[in-house]
Amino acid sequence: MTTIEILWVDDEINHLKPHILFLEKKNYKVTPCTNGADALDLIEEQNFDIIFLDENMPGLSGLETLSEIKNRNATIPVIMITKSEEEYLMEEAIGSKIADYLIKPVNPSQILLSLKKNLDHSRLVNERATINYQQEFRQIALDLASVNSYDTWIDLYKKLIHWELELENVDNPGLLEILRDQKQEANSVFFKFIKKNYQDWFYEMDAPVLSHQLFSKVILPEIEKQKTLVLVVDNLRYDQYFMIEKNIQNHYKKLSETPFFSILPTATHYARNAIFSGMTPLEMSKHHKEFWKNENDEGGKNTHEEDFLKSQLKRLRKELSFSYHKIVNQKTGRELLQNFNQIKHNDFNVVVYNFVDILSHAKTDTKVIKELAANDKAFRSLTETWFLNSTMLELIQKAQKENIQLIITTDHGTINCNKHTQVIGTKSIASNLRYKTGRSLTYQEKDVYAVHNPNSIFLPQEHLNSSFIFAKENLFFVYPNNQNHYTHYYKDTYQHGGVSLEEMIIPCVTFTPKN
Structure with missing residues (x-):
């Protein structure tokens, strides 16, 4: 077992001998030091895992020593120990990225707890995640054996995503392999469920919300309450949505979440046109021959989404002001931001973002993207990186300042x-x-x-x-x-267009702006 090396810097270090002996009995190795200058020399000569640093010392103060330590080694955790609880000292120390702080007089238990919190945190989190999943594994297996309704499938799929996100940073490849096997089995059982039930959903009352029902059943009731920004992110899987949700919640509070099912084929031509038209592909082909294109017809197959939406509003007898925008690159995104003041007074504004879809297709054709999005974890990470640097986030921030409600959804997922x-x-x-x-x-x-x-x-x-x-x-x-x-x-x-949990079960989430 590797010994943890601690540097303890305090001008009254002799008074701390009982604490040092306590830690050494716990198999920690403590190097005592009485001043900041010597501490800086020591960290040049030795590798320490963590530093305890007294705030009030003659010569170099604790804060001055902290600054110099961070200049030499920015990653080493430093625990500040102080007699003072003055706010400015704490703000300055925290601003200098201390790992923790303790108020004198400290007792051995506080010291030990702080060490475990800072050095063993990752290990403890990993161990807890591993134990929890092992306990949950049997329940997921039982659920797979008995799942027989669309809402239990939604719950089970979200549970699998939860564990995928929990375990992706755990250093246990075997456990991740077990989870992947469970997801594969889940998709196998889900496929049989869809074959048996999908057709009936078009005729039964007890059915999930499908693409062509999303606007009238979920989105429209929200629009009629408050001015709304509707963002449709093409090809956004549920796990990718969770990656951006945590950043959205810096600006918005989640009101409701409605998982729904993409119609088949789980492809933009069918699913997104169905959302905007409020019709099935069969109905669109009959009632909107001027807009609908079959598989072998020439021309773009998603060029009439605004027309479909106008037609749906007219059919529903809703006189609502709205705008429609499709963002395919930074340029179109910037133009929308510049024109935001012209559209913010509409009852609702719809913006389609194509980046995630472009990214998924680029993995097929571009070697660099194949490397960057080698697996689902990397694909999620790329999605989050895009979002944090996107005009979509800027648009969300603008909408929040104008007290505009937010709805985020998609047309289908990908696998x-x-x-x-x-x-x-x-x-x-x-x-x-x-x-x-x-x-x-x-x-x-x-x-x-x-x-x-x-x-x-x-x-x-x-x-x-x-x-x-x-x-x-x-x-x-x-x-x-x-x-x-x-x-x-x-x-x-x-790819998308087929039958899988990833492609068919997708989110529609309503947020209210934070003040």
Whole structure:
């Protein structure tokens, strides 16, 4: 066991011998020092794990010594010990990044507690997280064996995300592997649940909120209460949302959270158009032929979201002022911020942010992004870094100052695909890697949710014999010709359009501005 090296700096160090003996019995090694100048020499000669520093010493004061210590080694934790409780001293010490402070006279238990808090904190947190997950493991397994409703699936998925975030910094690869296996099993069971229940959700009262119902059931009631900024972050998974939520809460307080289900295919063309139109893809293809485009139609398939939203408001007989903006780069984001005063008086403003979607697609085509977003943990971290430096955060801050309510949601999630399944079809079938639609599709039955009558799940049917297939879990489709090349090219890339917890269960969260 490695001995912890402590430097204790106090001009009355002889009075602290009982404390030093107490610590040495606990297997700590203490180097005593009576002044700041000698302390600075010692830290040049030796490596200390932590420093106890008296605030009131002749010669170099405690604060002066602290400043010099931090100049030499900014990472070493320093615990300030002081007789004074004057506020300015504490502010100055804390501003200099002390790890902790104690008020004299200190007792051995206080010293020991401070040591454990600062040196053993990470280990204790890791041990507690490990123990808690081990206790929870059996309950998750039992839940997986009995889950039979959409709301219990939401709870279970969020529980798995919680443990993924808790354990990602724990130095226990075996435990993380167990959790990944549980997520894989959960997606396998979820796939069977969707195959059995998805079609019924369009006809039953006891069903989750789906994409085409989100605006009328969740967003509109909030808009009618207060001026609202609605942010739609394309392709935002629940775990990525949690990474940005903690930063949003610096400016806003969470009022409500409504997890909902993306419709199939979990792709922008279908899911986001459904949110803005308030219609299923089948209904859009019938009632908005001027806006809707089928798979093989030329042109952008999400260029009429504002038109869809206008039409939905008209159909709902709601006369509300609003603006619509799509942010695809820093330039368009800056332009929106500059024009914010012109739109802030609207009943609501909708802003679509495409960065996360762009990032997920870039992982397929760009080697640098493949390295930066090598796994879900890295992908989450990139999402948080983007958000902290984005115009989206600046827009949220502006809205908060204007006392504007905030809603954050998405159209679908994404999943890291690392296994392939073969599909055969004509050249006209959809190019998406997670779903296919067309005639004469040949596929592995066990790997897909096949819908031979697309109208039954409210999807348009381009041709009489057209069907849809959706890949399960983390699979992606490849064709037999040049299969090895495409398997290697698309392995470990983020895709969407299929059936998985990550793609289908997504957040819609309402916040109220903090004063």
